[in-house]
Amino acid sequence: xxxxxxxxxxxxxxxxxIPKEIRRHLGIxxxxxxxxxxxxxxxxxxxxxTMSNLVEMSNIYSETVYxxxxxxxxxxDRDNIISCPNLRKKEYLNKQISKYLEECITKRSKVKEDExxxxxxxxxxxxxxxxxxxxxxxxxDVIGLVILINDGELKDTDKNxxxxxxxxxxxxxxx
Numbered sequence: 001x002x003x004x005x006x007x008x009x010x011x012x013x014x015x016x017x018i019p020k021e022i023r024r025h026l027g028i029x030x031x032x033x034x035x036x037x038x039x040x041x042x043x044x045x046x047x048x049x050t051m052s053n054l055v056e057m058s059n060i061y062s063e064t065v066y067x068x069x070x071x072x073x074x075x076x077d078r079d080n081i082i083s084c085p086n087l088r089k090k091e092y093l094n095k096q097i098s099k100y101l102e103e104c105i106t107k108r109s110k111v112k113e114d115e116x117x118x119x120x121x122x123x124x125x126x127x128x129x130x131x132x133x134x135x136x137x138x139x140x141d142v143i144g145l146v147i148l149i150n151d152g153e154l155k156d157t158d159k160n161x162x163x164x165x166x167x168x169x170x171x172x173x174x175x
Contacts, residue, residue: 146166
């Protein structure tokens with residue numbers, strides 16, 4: 001664990017302020033939820049993702065889609081790509097999503113791009129492709145996205161696969 005050299009006091013209500021520089025560096029936004037871990041005399045904070053318990057299921061789903069349809073499926077939470085095909089893991093897994101994808105989450109956008117176009121999954125990496133994006137909604141809130149990338153023609157079955165994935169993941173978070 002690296003030290004920052006920053007010292008903060010706990011106030012009378014037990015609160016501590018995480019410095020703005022650290023929040024910015026880690027991508028922690030106002031209102032974000034944090035998980036608290038304790039290990040002996042160390043207290044650690046981690047960004048909380050409602051999708052964290054679905055990562056394994058998301059990986060299986062995206063790999064199944066790839067092996068069956070030869071289409072690539074990416075699954076995100078509100079901040080990061082949490083699942084992608086094995087051939088893209090080094091490039092994209094656990095990387096922060098692009099502003100475009102953040103906007104899709106904010107606007108609750110369903111997108112179908114039938115013409116090949118640059119899709120920025122992260123701010124610095126894009127894939128030239130045709131794609132479908134569907135928000136994952138749990139308890140009325142958008143908690144992530146399902147993105148299907150295909151080089152060929154996008155069909156109704158592609159849209160159905162994305163809708164099934166986003167509905168399935170949303171329902172599993174609600175339970």
